[in-house]
Amino acid sequence: MQREWAIETGIIERLYSWDRGITESLIEHGIDAANISSGGINRQDADNISNIINDQQQTIEGLFDFVKGNQPFSEYFIRSIHKQFVAHQDTVEAQTPDGRIIEVPLLKGQYKQHPNNPKKTDGTMHSYCPPEFVVEEMERLIKLYKQYVQSNVAPEVLSAWLHHRFTQIHPFQDGNGRIARSIATLVFLKDGLFPLVIRESDREVYLNALEKADNNDISDLVKLFAKRQKDCILSALNIQQQVEKSRFANQIFANGLHLLKTKYSKQKEEVAKVHILAGVLQETLMKNLENFEQDFNKGLIENNSKHGSKLSEAKKDDNNNYYFRNEIIEIAKKHRYYADTKHYKSWVRLIMTTDNIFEIVFSIHGFGHSDNGVMVISGFTFEKNTSEDGIAGVINTKSAQQDVFVFNYLEKEKQVKERFKDWFEESFVIALAEWQQTIE
Secondary structure: OHHHHHHHHHHHOOOOOOOHHHHHHHHHHOOOHHHHHOOOOOHHHHHHHHHHHHHHHHHHHHHHHHHHOOOOOOHHHHHHHHHHHOOOOOEEEEEOOOOOEEEEEOOOOOOOOOOOOOEOOOOOEOOOOOHHHHHHHHHHHHHHHHHHHHOOOOHHHHHHHHHHHHHHHOOOOOOHHHHHHHHHHHHHHHOOOOOOOOOHHHHHHHHHHHHHHHOOOOHHHHHHHHHHHHHHHHHHHHHHHHHHHOOOOOHHHHHHHHHHHHHHHHHHHHHOHHHHHHHHHHHHHHHHHHHHHHHHHHHHHHOOOOOEEEEEEEOOOOOOOOOOHHHHHHHHHHOOOOEEEEEEEEEEEEEEEOOOEEEEEEEEEEEOOOOOOEEEEEEEEEEEEEOOOOOEEEEEEEEOOOOOEEEEOOOOHHHHHHHHHHHHHHHHHHHHHHHHHHHO
């Protein structure tokens, strides 16, 4: 995860770019110029990129050390991060009054001496803090941060605020985005959570959230940061379960796993409560879709149409609950988790027949490689295409959600249902939008 953070924080800033395969290779095998050059980048550039990423990796390692040492958050610390980040970057682009782009020396670990206001795509100028006020604003930032820490502000809120407030100041010539994600990460690490990894795939959502924050609304930035933390937690849980199945774990780890298994056996009955909660959510799904089915069919009847919709379901122990297994696994891969259909699997399906056949499916199944008390609801859509021999095949399977709905046995039913209401409404809109495209 440290390597991923080190790589992605530079990609977001367009310091380098390549396909996701190179990123995955570097995450798995380490930062190596040879692996970078395999992506079509010449060796000299690959060496430079390797140095930049290694600087960034040393920075994330330094954040962990900083948290372990319980050191105070200060301007000195922020300037030291900047110096580490740009250790192998000696110049930065600047624009002259007549509009020419030139290279100027980069001040390492020092605040900017000239304005660094970028021009937006619409031609307007985005104003950051003037150089003469940077020290004052940074002192104020540190003071406010310490006040909010004492007030026990939630980490996803505090990190989003700190990140955005820092970017508004933009105290350095270059590297401000990387610093912002570093200090946001620091907030999470201090709370015992994971580094904030903003991937290239998050870039548009991330930039839009920052723009919205400029208009005094950080809610989208908070949601993005919370989502990335949730993804990290689920990924870690998934990895832990895979390691648990390994026969090559060392004795120390094996002892730890033994304790976990003992704890798990004691909690087995409690963990099973999540299956009851899954049944409640399936009933909610059926009720919501029944209301839509009735309205849909009523509208078609009034138009004397032969088209219509049909709702069906399969519960945990029904003979037909094995339907859609391939689609469930396909969607799970897109959302980076392992779908456990062995211990629990049920689904709700809405078939919409117009000039073609379109299906919306919500599947309820386990998360990870064991019956661990964590479950998922995923939504997806597909079309049915009838071949010449009359066999209907599935085509155009698509995810019907921004993210899957995750719940666990420790949550209260009321809390889960409240979260599920918002998730379902958003996902169903996405599914209907996919259906609309098939009839236009």
